[in-house]
């Protein structure tokens with residue numbers, strides 16, 4: 001009798017399929033107790049500091065500088081001096097050399113950066129390890145390639161750098177947003193003053209170490225930490241030639257008002273309320289994975305998250321049943337555990353905002369589903385959530401929640417899907433799930449969104465431009481388009 005044919009009764013069938021914990025060691029990260037600002041290639045002592053924490057358990061990680069207008073002024077002065085003293089007139093191939101070095105150093109130190117990103121921001125280590133870090137390095141590689149080819153990218157237009165760029169980034173992809181901002185600016189010959197988000201300054205501060213290793217000339221990149229007041233001081237500073245901002249629509253509008261009429265350049269990448277549109281001819285299991293990735297990736301702290309699911313009525317019931325079953329398999333917990341799918345909410349303020357909007361959804365009459373899961377007692381946590389019976393007028397269908405919360409709506413015809421998808425003040429991204437190529441193209445032409453993914457979601461590549469319509473902002477990051485905001489042309 002063959003071995004495989006023998007009855008296997010003596011082998012006990014496991015009854016518990018719970019994953020054993022697989023924590024990533026945090027020993028790879030060495031933190032200072034206190035950080036100042038990185039100005040002119042040196043650390044500037046911060047007069048005032050605040051504590052930055054780990055959202056998974058509220059552990060204090062370090063004291064970080066609260067940048068004052070005087071600190072911002074020093075950083076802008078250093079950036080201007082570096083611009084005038086040679087960075088802007090260096091041959092593109094030499095600027096490329098520095099960018100290539102930075103990219104390689106990020107790759108070499110990616111484990112250290114990934115652990116720190118998850119510790120300070122709360123995102124699962126498998127995301128920071130497999131998405132944030134590879135993409136951040138890829139961005140530097142990509143723009144290193146353009147640095148000596150600007151004349152070819154913009155033929156007969158004589159591109160030259162804008163000057164000092166003030167860059168303000170959010171907390172959802174701290175290192176990746178830094179890369180999106182710094183790589184094209186430097187490739188074009190600009191110098192930079194960057195302000196990371198208040199809650200996630202640590203990978204930007206570690207990045208200063210990479211800049212030193214890469215021997216980037218002092219003052220080309222300056223990093224001033226602090227809260228919104230520091231960002232406002234950067235916007236106010238007359239020595240800044242261009243502001244690049246990613247964050248909330250509210251702050252973006254205030255910055256636009258402030259810069260109106262000054263002649264200073266501005267790009268804004270703001271919020272979103274993307275529609276993920278699922279037709280009845282789609283590959284349903286793949287669509288379920290795309291829906292989950294679309295909204296629960298990075299706890300839904302994603303400007304292009306597929307937070308409004310539009311489902312064709314004929315498949316509504318099987319889809320919702322499959323989705324709820326899939327949600328029950330998501331592992332919520334320690335961001336440093338390699339098995340974790342959904343990590344910690346970034347801050348107490350963001351958790352309060354999510355709770356408030358979820359409560360409004362229940363009060364307005366939507367039906368809530370949350371899978372059974374045990375949330376840690378300390379830290380900031382919110383379970384993956386689905387709302388059904390959602391009307392378009394509900395706040396959960398209108399406002400950006402920026403958390404792991406999905407609102408499900410239905411449609412009957414493609415025309416109705418387009419109308420509902422576009423019924424939002426935002427226009428950053430959208431998703432379409434169907435087996436028909438012609439329908440994908442028909443939809444993509446009608447959806448008012450900067451990015452339309454077809455049969456996939458949340459796919460990024462440095463060569464692809466990214467940016468919004470309407471209240472999602474203007475200007476593009478990534479690709480050839482991402483160079484233009486950092487260049488002036490003699491035409």
Ligand code: NDP
Nearest residue numbers: 169170196197198227228231232247248251270271303402
């Ligand atoms: P903000 O827009 O306040 O933060 C984005 C960045 O701008 C941060 O570095 C912030 O500093 C800075 N900032 C804040 N106020 C000013 C100001 N007056 N002038 C210049 N810079 C300023 O977003 P929040 O962190 O408050 O998040 C609120 C909501 O915004 C979220 O719930 C989400 O809906 C949305 N959001 C959208 C993002 C996107 O990618 N489109 C990213 C982040 C948030 P500080 O962190 O210190 O406040």
